[in-house]
Amino acid sequence: MPPVTPELISPRSPRVSAARRLARRNFRGKERLFLAEGPQAVREAAGHEDTLVELFATVEAAERYADIVGEARAVGARVHLAAEDVIADISTTVTPQGLVGICRFLDTPFEEILAARPKLVAVLANVRDPGNAGTVLRCADAAGAEAVVLTDASVDLYNPKAVRASVGSLFHLPVAVGVPVEEAVEGLRRAGVRILAADGAGTDDLDAELDKGTMGGPTAWVFGNEAWGLPEETRALTDAVVRVPIHGKAESLNLATAAAVCLYASARAQRAPGGCRSVTENQ
Numbered sequence: 001m002p003p004v005t006p007e008l009i010s011p012r013s014p015r016v017s018a019a020r021r022l023a024r025r026n027f028r029g030k031e032r033l034f035l036a037e038g039p040q041a042v043r044e045a046a047g048h049e050d051t052l053v054e055l056f057a058t059v060e061a062a063e064r065y066a067d068i069v070g071e072a073r074a075v076g077a078r079v080h081l082a083a084e085d086v087i088a089d090i091s092t093t094v095t096p097q098g099l100v101g102i103c104r105f106l107d108t109p110f111e112e113i114l115a116a117r118p119k120l121v122a123v124l125a126n127v128r129d130p131g132n133a134g135t136v137l138r139c140a141d142a143a144g145a146e147a148v149v150l151t152d153a154s155v156d157l158y159n160p161k162a163v164r165a166s167v168g169s170l171f172h173l174p175v176a177v178g179v180p181v182e183e184a185v186e187g188l189r190r191a192g193v194r195i196l197a198a199d200g201a202g203t204d205d206l207d208a209e210l211d212k213g214t215m216g217g218p219t220a221w222v223f224g225n226e227a228w229g230l231p232e233e234t235r236a237l238t239d240a241v242v243r244v245p246i247h248g249k250a251e252s253l254n255l256a257t258a259a260a261v262c263l264y265a266s267a268r269a270q271r272a273p274g275g276c277r278s279v280t281e282n283q
Contacts, residue, residue, distance in 0.1 A: 191218075
């Protein structure tokens with residue numbers, strides 16, 4: 001049997017050039033397409049209805065991940081076998097894994113999130129670092145949140161670094177983008193959700209909130225900018241400003257770690273007796 005050879009061998013081919021442009025935000029927005037790199041992201045994309053459009057794969061990766069390539073073809077994605085330097089040209093990582101997918105935008109209108117009456121939501125207000133945004137999205141997914149909201153001043157959801165940092169969670173839960181923080185807070189409050197700001201200088205202590213039993217109801221956590229946190233005008237919109245207690249000598253927690261602690265605290269309280277979800281609801 002003759003060896004399999006790639007069909008795309010030139011980084012200058014129109015198909016490759018079109019894919020490469022999606023590393024830039026203005027082209028992503030114009031085409032409403034984004035890049036998903038690596039086997040985990042491509043597998044998740046193939047499993048998400050009507051999302052994966054194209055797949056570029058090296059011959060070696062196509063053999064190693066034959067099941068993923070098969071899933072891509074099964075959902076109607078165009079599969080291109082490409083030379084390694086072509087994949088390297090499209091990829092935004094230092095060490096490409098041989099698979100790069102092109103996916104349709106999949107953000108959810110904020111009104112649909114509100115209509116679903118979510119019980120746990122993460123709101124990213126003015127979060128600029130794509131790695132942090134993707135990691136918080138992953139934490140929200142792991143904690144069982146029903147939605148994530150990125151305000152209009154936050155990073156692009158489809159930034160390649162944000163997509164990678166979400167490790168597939170981008171495809172698991174609804175995400176609304178470009179929502180003004182005032183609109184996000186007002187809408188969630190109308191939907192019966194308590195709004196908590198996470199801030200190291202908060203007047204309320206997370207442990208105390210848990211001890212008081214005030215966290216068992218529907219909750220949205222608002223997380224601020226990595227460098228300067230939440231401005232006073234945003235904190236003033238919320239129902240309480242809560243700090244994660246520091247029991248040791250660390251000065252503070254980074255955004256993603258603090259988000260994980262807060263979201264899991266809410267998830268635990270909501271699943272406790274009297275909380276807004278039973279322990280078996282999501283099993």
